[in-house]
Every structure is written in C-alpha cells, then in structure tokens.
Amino acid sequence: MQLYKDQELKIYNSLSGEKEVFTPIHEGNVGMYVCGPTVYSNVHLGNLRTFMSFDVIFRYLQHLGYKVRYVRNITDVGHIVDDVDDGEDKIARKARVEQLEPMEIVQRYTVDFHHILAAFNFLPPSIEPTATGHIIEQIGIVQKILEQGYAYESNGSVYFDIAKFNEKYQYGILSGRNVEDMLSNTRDTDGQSDKKSPQDFALWKKAEPEHIMRWPSPWSDGFPGWHLECTAMSTKYLGERFDIHGGGMDLKFPHHECEIAQNEAATGNSPVNYWMHANMLTLNGKKMSKSTGNNILPGEILSGDNPFLSKAFSASVTRFFMMQAHYRSILDFSDDAVTAAEKGFNRLMEAMDAFPALSSSDKSSLDIAVWKKLCYDAMNDDFNSPILISHLFEGVRFVNLLKDGKETLTQADLVDFQRTMHAFVFEVLGLRDEKAGDAHLEKLENVVNMLIDMRNTARANKDFGMSDQIRDQLTALGIQLKDGKEGTTFTI
Numbered sequence: 199m200q201l202y203k204d205q206e207l208k209i210y211n212s213l214s215g216e217k218e219v220f221t222p223i224h225e226g227n228v229g230m231y232v233c234g235p236t237v238y239s240n241v242h243l244g245n246l247r248t249f250m251s252f253d254v255i256f257r258y259l260q261h262l263g264y265k266v267r268y269v270r271n272i273t274d275v276g277h278i279v280d281d282v283d284d285g286e287d288k289i290a291r292k293a294r295v296e297q298l299e300p301m302e303i304v305q306r307y308t309v310d311f312h313h314i315l316a317a318f319n320f321l322p323p324s325i326e327p328t329a330t331g332h333i334i335e336q337i338g339i340v341q342k343i344l345e346q347g348y349a350y351e352s353n354g355s356v357y358f359d360i361a362k363f364n365e366k367y368q369y370g371i372l373s374g375r376n377v378e379d380m381l382s383n384t385r386d387t388d389g390q391s392d393k394k395s396p397q398d399f400a401l402w403k404k405a406e407p408e409h410i411m412r413w414p415s416p417w418s419d420g421f422p423g424w425h426l427e428c429t430a431m432s433t434k435y436l437g438e439r440f441d442i443h444g445g446g447m448d449l450k451f452p453h454h455e456c457e458i459a460q461n462e463a464a465t466g467n468s469p470v471n472y473w474m475h476a477n478m479l480t481l482n483g484k485k486m487s488k489s490t491g492n493n494i495l496p497g498e499i500l501s502g503d504n505p506f507l508s509k510a511f512s513a514s515v516t517r518f519f520m521m522q523a524h525y526r527s528i529l530d531f532s533d534d535a536v537t538a539a540e541k542g543f544n545r546l547m548e549a550m551d552a553f554p555a556l557s558s559s560d561k562s563s564l565d566i567a568v569w570k571k572l573c574y575d576a577m578n579d580d581f582n583s584p585i586l587i588s589h590l591f592e593g594v595r596f597v598n599l600l601k602d603g604k605e606t607l608t609q610a611d612l613v614d615f616q617r618t619m620h621a622f623v624f625e626v627l628g629l630r631d632e633k634a635g636d637a638h639l640e641k642l643e644n645v646v647n648m649l650i651d652m653r654n655t656a657r658a659n660k661d662f663g664m665s666d667q668i669r670d671q672l673t674a675l676g677i678q679l680k681d682g683k684e685g686t687t688f689t690i
Contacts, residue, residue: 200263210526210580212473213372217580222441228259228266229440231432233449236273237307238288241314244479244486246496248446251476251525253320257626258577269435270323274304274330275411277424283400290411300411314496318513319628325435329427333413336422336430339464340401348463352392354404354418360397367462372473373451399456401426425456443470447477480530507533511540514630518543521583521627547631549594550623552601553616559606564596566611570618586622593619646677650686
C-alpha cells in the first residue's frame with residue numbers, strides 16, 4: 199500500500215535547522231545512508247540507540263509504502279585514534295595490542311555488531327559496504343577533487359584544501375562553524391607540517407613503514423582518510439544526490455561536514471537533501487565512558503551481568519525504553535527508568551494478547567479513525583515515537599474498555615484497530631511479544647527436566663548406556679547437563 203500518498207511526513211533537517219516536508223528525489227523511492235560502526239570494539243549502548251533510531255525510521259518509511267534503499271557502512275580502515283589525521287588507525291592499534299591481524303579484529307567485532315543488532319530485532323540494511331571493499335572508488339574521488347583544484351599532494355599524502363574550497367562553497371554549513379574563526383583558534387602542531395593549514399583534512403595518507411593496512415595509489419602506498427569512505431559508498435549506491443543521511447550527533451562535525459565538502463568539490467553538488475542526527479545516551483545522568491567505568495554494553499543488559507541494573511532486561515523492553523524518547527533528545531539510561539519501561543511494555547503486550555478475545559458489535563462507540571490519525575500524525579512529525587507510544591496506550595485503554603463491555607466496535611472498526619496497533623507496535627517500533635517465547639522456553643525446560651529424570655532413573659538402575667545416550671543427545675542439541683551435589687542442572 200502506498201500510504202505515503204495520504205501522509206505528510208516532516209523531517210527535522212540538521213542543515214536548515216527546521217522541520218521540512220519530506221519529498222523524495224524519486225517518487226515512491228527513498229535513498230538513505232547511515233554511518234555505521236568502526237569495528238575495533240564491541241558496539242556500545244550509545245551506538246545502539248543511534249542505529250535503533252534509524253531502524254525505526256527505516257521501518258516507518260517502509261510501512262508508508264516507500265521502496266527504501268538503506269545503506270549502512272562498516273568502517274574497517276582509516277579511522278585514526280581521536281578522529282585526527284595523524285596517528286594510529288583504531289583497528290590497527292587494537293590488532294597490535296592483541297597481536298592479531300587487523301582483519302581478525304574486523305571480523306570479530308563485525309560479527310558482534312550483527313549479533314547484537316539481531317538480538318534487538320533490527321532489520322538489516324539493503325546494502326552494508328565496507329571501507330576496504332571500496333578503495334578504488336575512494337582513490338577515484340581523490341583524483342576528482344585534485345582535478346578540480348580543491349586538494350593538494352604533499353609527501354605522498356593528499357589533503358583537502360579548505361581555504362580554496364571556501365572561495366566558492368561554504369565549509370561549516372552543517373555545523374554552523376566559521377572557517378575564519380576556526381583558523382584563528384588553531385595552531386600548527388607536530389605531525390601537521392605537510393598541511394597548508396591545520397584545518398585541512400586528509401583524503402589519502404601515506405603509510406609509515408610499520409603501518410600494516412596499506413594500498414597502492416598514484417601518490418603512495420597508504421590508506422584513505424576516514425571521511426572519504428562515506429562519500430565513496432553513499433554516491434556509489436545512492437547517487438551524487440540522495441534523500442537522507444543519518445548518524446550520531448557527534449558526527450556532525452567534522453565527519454559529515456567533510457562529507458559535504460568532498461561531494462561538492464568532486465561533483466559540484468551538495469549530496470543530501472535531509473541530514474538527520476540522533477542524540478546521545480547518558481548512564482545515570484553522566485556521559486558514558488569506558489575510561490571512567492560509567493559504561494554498559496547491550497549484551498550486559500540482556501544478561502544482567504553489570505553493576506548498574508537490578509536484574510536482566512529483555513531486548514524488547516530495552517528497545518521500548520529507548521523509543522520513549524525522541525531520537526533528537528538526550529536519553530538517560532538507569533535502572534529505575536528501564537524498570538518503569540518494563541511495566542509499560544508488559545501492559546502493552548497484555549493488550550495485544552487480548553485482541554483475539556474481543557467481540558464486535560453492530561455499532562462503534564469509539565472513534566478509531568480519529569485515534570488512528572493521531573498515531574500517524576505523531577510519526578509524521580519527525581518520527582515522534584514518544585507521542586506515538588502515548589496514543590498506543592490510549593489504544594490499550596480502548597482494549598480494556600472493550601473487554602469490560604463499556605465500549606463497542608463494529609467488526610470493520612475492530613479489524614482496523616487491531617491491524618493498526620499491530621503495525622505500529624511490531625512493524626514500526628520493532629517490538630516482540632516475548633511472552634510467547636517465554637511459554638516456549640518453559641515447555642522446553644519441562645521436557646529437559648523430564649529427560650533428566652529419565653537419565654537419573656537409568657543411572658539408578660545402572661543402565662549407564664541409556665544415561666550417556668540421553669546426555670550426549672542433549673549435548674548435540676546444544677543443551678549442556680551439569681551434575682552437582684544438589685542434582686543435575688542444564689544450560690542452553
């Protein structure tokens with residue numbers, strides 16, 4: 199269904215600082231690029247929130263009937279420590295510390311990234327390109343920028359010339375920074391002597407002898423600058439101009455600013471119509487930081503193995519908690535907040551489970567059309583998930599009134615009501631009804647305990663062949679038995 203024809207979606211554009219009516223370049227089609235992870239460590243909770251925000255945006259665009267090409271990259275080279283031009287690549291440093299090949303680091307943390315996103319019910323992107331898989335394209339863009347006169351080669355490295363670029367274009371247009379002010383507030387530092395100006399950024403870096411990750415280029419054996427990969431991959435798969443570019447608020451400057459400059463220098467076009475930025479996540483009112491210990495990984499929420507939470511919380515409860523704040527708002531993660539979200543999530547799931555038992559009537563006393571419009575209006579207002587959730591809880595109230603016989607709906611209205619609730623709860627917000635999974639797990643536990651009893655009986659009868667067979671077959675199914683003083687337990 200092409201619902202988008204009847205819906206006016208507005209998106210807050212970071213470039214203009216205003217909400218704008220969304221009009222895709224090609225009707226019915228959306229090109230969206232989101233900056234993915236640098237795979238040198240486990241994905242952290244702040245990253246998860248950013249990717250979750252764009253997962254919901256992706257879901258809603260699809261729900262409206264758009265054909266969406268969603269590109270989210272994997273940064274596996276070029277991201278220098280501290281986001282500067284000189285120093286050690288984050289992946290290369292981790293590989294050196296752990297005495298592994300860089301691509302072993304990349305593989306380990308890419309797998310972890312995919313595992314975590316699957317656990318939290320993310321839809322996969324349409325395309326997930328890697329920086330190392332697009333070295334040729336990045337070299338090609340550097341050559342274009344050099345040909346246009348907006349870059350220069352120095353001792354085997356190539357730098358973007360911001361002063362030259364600013365003669366025709368505006369560097370700082372996204373972040374609102376003034377080039378003259380930036381130049382007056384900086385000074386030359388060691389390692390930047392190859393640059394005409396400290397503000398110039400690397401398009402290609404000559405690799406030092408000890409640098410493992412390197413590729414041949416017209417200028418040197420080296421590697422691309424961090425900003426270059428997104429320009430190369432977004433234009434390759436979405437064109438020189440596309441609809442939406444997203445990422446975390448921390449990427450607005452310099453990363454996204456540099457992307458704009460690279461595209462304009464290479465093609466003469468500003469690359470993106472709508473820039474979107476998700477805000478940060480704090481933990482107990484403080485910035486998340488590995489160095490201070492104020493940090494929690496997504497998997498630690500699911501396991502409960504952390505010092506911040508009173509118990510483990512499910513992926514859907516965590517997801518529901520994050521959706522209760524607008525993606526552009528700062529969100530604080532705490533035990534009290536997630537516990538409250540769990541109660542709300544359970545109420546929502548109880549209402550969804552109650553739908554099959556609801557009966558229709560010959561008339562409707564509830565105006566489902568008005569309620570449904572409010573749900574769409576919320577998401578059409580820059581994907582306002584907290585307002586949507588407030589309307590979904592109004593839907594929960596409707597369900598309880600219908601159960602108690604205090605309100606009525608016709609069969610057509612009841613079907614529309616259930617279909618709309620299902621669409622927003624499960625398809626758009628991406629929640630899962632975990633009680634069904636819990637019921638299956640309980641049945642599994644009962645079956646395994648029955649087999650443990652049978653094994654205990656076999657052992658008591660000295661039928662060790664049968665005892666071993668039960669244990670070995672359970673092990674083959676991924677169920678590990680452990681015999682102890684207090685009896686036999688199992689883990690999956």
